[in-house]
């Protein structure tokens with residue numbers, strides 16, 4: 109499996125052109141031979157450009173029997189039984205994915221004194237809810253949780269697993285995926301299911317303005333993480349089903365780490381929960397100029413957010429950054445002011461109901477995502493807008 | 502204690518784009534740099550070294566030019582460097598990358614404490630560290646914000662977990678993924694650079710590894726496959742308004758009124 113270079117079809121000129129087509133500079137031409145180095149990310153840009161001189165050979169046989177793996181599983185994130193909303197969002201998505209091949213939606217909850225709380229997972233669409241309820245699982249510790257998760261996967265064999273990209277999820281999912289020698293796709297922004305039960309995972313990739321479509325064709329289970337607020341919470345429908353209790357053994361609880369203390373942080377002003385947000389970008393030239401944008405936010409009762417460069421400037425706290433390395437938001441209204449709309453920013457706002465962008469550059473990519481684009485100078489539009497509001501009232 | 506820091510060399514700019522006309526990727530022209538998130542892990546290691554003289558090694562997996570990243574770390578104060586490089590390792594996803602790194606760490610000698618950054622700016626998965634720990638069979642903790650205490654057999658650290666700050670004691674050896682902005686990373690020292698001359702870096706290739714099964718590395722060892730890459734979807738229902746700024750301001754208020762925000 110891999111890229112095959114047919115050097116007999118390649119002359120120097122063609123080799124140079126192909127080298128130029130590689131976004132990662134992974135190709136080398138030496139002694140009349142083109143070769144691919146370890147920078148290769150398998151994006152296959154060269155294959156398309158090569159007129160058959162580079163081909164991609166796929167592995168023929170899958171080593172696993174996919175028919176043994178069934179169901180779409182959601183890992184339940186919670187703290188002392190308070191279920192994190194990302195879990196419900198994932199249940200909604202799991203239901204859509206499971207429907208394609210008539211698979212069940214499964215949920216897994218690990219903790220202590222949680223069995224009654226786990227019932228709630230049925231109300232959001234789970235067909236079977238499994239709980240590992242034991243005093244030894246009261247707080248999140250990586251080894252016991254990974255052991256329990258492994259036990260579950262081996263017992264129930266879910267085909268696809270969705271985990272919230274919270275701090276716990278981002279720690280647990282890779283640990284379990286590595287243990288089962290399977291793939292994991294982080295921070296998916298879109299998921300689909302094929303009729304052969306392959307999960308199509310889409311995420312921004314290569315740190316750039318690109319989306320990648322990723323599959324795990326020859327391994328099970330298929331693991332992915334998804335951030336909070338990427339998918340929508342489904343409606344709640346009361347169910348009277350009871351969770352299924354799983355057995356916890358002392359071996360599962362073995363740990364090389366122990367908790368000393370847990371402090372609850374005072375909750376941050378969280379932009380993830382806000383209904384109306386005004387986001388400032390680098391089009392706002394100075395810290396003083398932020399007052400203008402803040403005045404706009406104040407008039408709309410909006411929370412202030414920003415792009416990453418403004419966090420790097422020290423104008424905002426990291427918690428106010430929208431995007432791939434910041435928060436994902438899903439407000440009813442988002443006004444982007446002087447934001448170019450880099451894919452990393454956009455990854456954190458795509459689910460917003462209504463996006464309005466003010467930007468002086470008609471080519472700015474933010475206009476590809478904004479529902480309403482205003483091509484103009486923020487320093488003129490905002491004051492004029494605020495004045496108009498004042499006149500009306 | 503022996504400390505090892507995993508670092509990665511990343512593109513200086515992340516502006517890889519898809520050409521609208523040809524559908525091909527366009528590579529940024531700028532050079533490479535050390536992953537900025539790894540600087541905090543390096544600094545945490547060097548803080549311990551400053552305290553008790555613990556030796557600090559750094560390790561990276563990457564193409565031959567990733568040597569530059571190792572040199573930079575040595576000039577900052579690390580003692581020994583390892584570069585894992587081999588064509589066999591190309592096209593690796595998170596599983597194959599972390600497995601390769603774990604094989605390299607086994608070759609780098611016994612370690613008590615392994616530190617990783619929070620994430621890379623190119624891979625950007627924040628998952629390599631946890632998978633390395635699993636391959637090594639040692640505990641790990643992510644989102645670590647401070648190292649509170651340590652002795653011969655354990656470290657006590659504080660880590661963030663949603664709205665909790667958890668203080669945890671881990672037995673050594675263990676792996677920690679450090680959060681960003683928890684310290685002030687130092688710069689490479691010119692004096693050290695002069696003194697060290699050519700940095701001493703050990704190169705590890707496939708031939709050096711314990712596990713000689715090629716199917717565990719590179720593309721073959723990668724369960725995930727990138728089917729295709731494409732530009733982000735455009736929103737077709739968009740409306741674009743151009744014109745005088747006061748007209749645009751009026752437009753803004755009519756949109757907000759129509760949608761009942763004012």
Ligand SMILES: Cc1cc2nc3c(=O)[nH]c(=O)nc-3n(C[C@H](O)[C@H](O)[C@H](O)COP(=O)(O)OP(=O)(O)OC[C@H]3O[C@@H](n4cnc5c(N)ncnc54)[C@H](O)[C@@H]3O)c2cc1C
Nearest residue numbers: 389390391415416431432433434446448452467468469486
């Ligand atoms: C791994 C990785 C993760 C990242 N994560 C994030 C993230 O989570 N969030 C994030 O935001 N970024 C993130 N970035 C950075 C991102 O790539 C961009 O660099 C950043 O979002 C650009 O911010 P900006 O839009 O404010 O600035 P710019 O790109 O400089 O855009 C400023 C815009 O303002 C407009 N403008 C200028 N003057 C005016 C005016 N007078 N009136 C109106 N418009 C004006 C300009 O036309 C321009 O479009 C990440 C980068 C990497 C590599």
Ligand SMILES: Nc1ncnc2c1ncn2[C@@H]1O[C@H](COP(=O)(O)O)[C@@H](O)[C@H]1O
Nearest residue numbers: 507562617618620621624626627628629
């Ligand atoms: N190729 C690599 N070589 C060494 N360390 C790496 C490599 N890739 C990732 N890491 C480590 O794993 C962390 C998380 O990376 P990632 O999962 O790519 O976001 C980084 O901050 C590094 O400490």
